[in-house]
Amino acid sequence: MTLEDLGNIGEFVGAIGVVASLIYLALQIRQNSHLISQNTSAVKVASADSYLQYGASLRSQFIQDPEVVRIWMGGMNDPESLEAEDRMRFSFLMLNAFYAIQNTFLHTREGVVDREFWEADEAARALIYSHPACVRGGQRRQHS
Numbered sequence: 001m002t003l004e005d006l007g008n009i010g011e012f013v014g015a016i017g018v019v020a021s022l023i024y025l026a027l028q029i030r031q032n033s034h035l036i037s038q039n040t041s042a043v044k045v046a047s048a049d050s051y052l053q054y055g056a057s058l059r060s061q062f063i064q065d066p067e068v069v070r071i072w073m074g075g076m077n078d079p080e081s082l083e084a085e086d087r088m089r090f091s092f093l094m095l096n097a098f099y100a101i102q103n104t105f106l107h108t109r110e111g112v113v114d115r116e117f118w119e120a121d122e123a124a125r126a127l128i129y130s131h132p133a134c135v136r137g138g139q140r141r142q143h144s
Contacts, residue, residue, distance in 0.1 A: 047112045097128050
């Protein structure tokens with residue numbers, strides 16, 4: 001066996017090593033892509049679950065505490081009729097509602113939460129946006 005034959009064998013073994021490395025890298029990239037896809041799905045599910053849990057906790061306040069219902073209904077109908085303390089509570093309830101809307105919008109815009117969640121809450125958003133305080137606030141911003 002000549003030195004040239006050994007060189008050819010070395011090149012052949014090297015080529016096999018390169019092909020094996022490329023196959024290994026392709027498998028690793030495929031596995032990594034699959035893990036990224038699974039992680040993205042898990043983030044979406046966790047975000048949707050968080051969104052649903054937040055909504056459930058807000059609704060639970062209304063279900064479990066008639067005082068919250070009284071304040072909400074009074075504030076939605078005529079906020080000026082509420083005592084100062086209840087107006088503040090109503091303001092915080094509205095703030096929570098706006099934060100929930102903003103959270104859902106941001107998650108929807110980023111594709112973390114499916115658009116169906118945003119569309120399903122359209123009636124609730126319309127109710128909140130139609131509140132006199134929201135309408136007055138919107139009119140004030142338009143005139144400034």
